[in-house]
Amino acid sequence: MAPQRPKGAGALDKDNRPALSPAPVPSRSSELYAALDLGTNSCRMLIAQPKGSGFHVVDSFSKSVQLGAGLEKTGRLSRGSMARTVQALRICQQKLKRNKVGRMRLVATEACRRALNGDEFMRRIQRETGLRLDIIKPEEEAQLAAISCAPLVNRKTENLLVVDIGGGSTELVWIDISKVPKKDRAQSIMRLHSGFKQAASDVPSAKVVDWISVPLGVATLRDQFNDVEDDAARFALMSWFFEENLQDFTPYQSAQPQERFQIVGTSGTVTTVAASHLGLKRYDRTKIDGLRMTSEQ
Structure with a gap:
């Protein structure tokens, strides 16, 4: 599969200061936000609350689900990898519910982009966990x-x-x-x-x-x-x-x-x-x- 692009040195010295965080401050400071990334190897999620110009992490989750195991050979997500992933996403769903998260973005990346049954798996996830994930483009x-x-x-x-x-x-x-x-x-x-x-x-x-x-x-x-x-x-x-x-x-x-x-x-x-x-x-x-x-x- 060819690399994709739009049509048409070393690290800095440790003494240099990073810029201040540009994160906007929402009007409702008590509202919680969540971001979930379902990748080829891992399922990761952060739940955070706006604090000043940034965010304070309230809860997190990370699990190696190996969703892409066997994908190179078959072109499909295996039953075992999908079962592991659904189990991990159930935990995420419980955390989202327990923390009463108001806004969230849940995405899936390369493994689901490439898999012939990627869209089918997204429907299964929504059916079994209530979570709706978007397969995003590169x-x-x-x-x-x-x-x-x-x-x-x-x-x-x-x-x-x-x-x-x-x-x-x-x-x-x-x-x-x-x-x-x-x-x-x-x-x-x-x-x-x-x-x-x-x-x-x-x-x-x-x-x-x-x-x-x-x-x-x-x-x-x-x-x-x-x-x-x-x-x-x-x-x-x-x-x-x-x-x-x-x-x-x-x-x-x-x-x-x-x-x-x-x-x-x-x-x-x-x-x-x-x-x-x-x-x-x-x-x-x-x-x-x-x-x-x-x-x-």
Whole structure:
């Protein structure tokens, strides 16, 4: 499956300050919000309450459901993986009900996009749990990844690369904010929620130089190369194959290093790397979210 795109460096020094969170403050501060992401490997949910310019996490859930197990071979979601997922979503439904969540966004990504029975599974989920999930397109997944990273953007950053490595796909978004005033850079990225192609405006805005979605993630790469027994050879083949799929992404065509360049990573793969760096025996979201690492680290 070919990478998808619209038609037509290293991390910053840890002493640099990130921009303030641009999250809007709803009029009803007591109202709870929820976001649920059903991916190829995991089912994750956060329930949060507006607090100041950001959100306070009230409840959370994360479970490895391995929804995409066997998808590479059959093109379908298996009975076992769907059963595990429904069980996890029942827990999510109970949490949503118990917390009396007022507004929510529930989405499914690559595994359900690719599976021949993806839409059928969405109907089953609604029938058995009462939850209605939307299978989102790659561009919207990339948009959500980009705007979710806005609070972490450093005031000095002029070029930003958002990296979202999931179980079944990888999204990369390169954003140029060099013409945006420093105090407005995080907010300009938040405005990308309306789409990567921004309408013409006299106000300086974030410019998406390029983005790409590749149907390769940690789970799909593992399944495609599981017949290679030697670990070093398997890793080398995975790396080569992955980079081949990224050759058309603009940064690969540019030999010039970008000034004031920042990389922000999101999703399970990046958080696992961060947890490993910290030596955590048990995952702790409070220690991972917003963690800054140098290229050497």
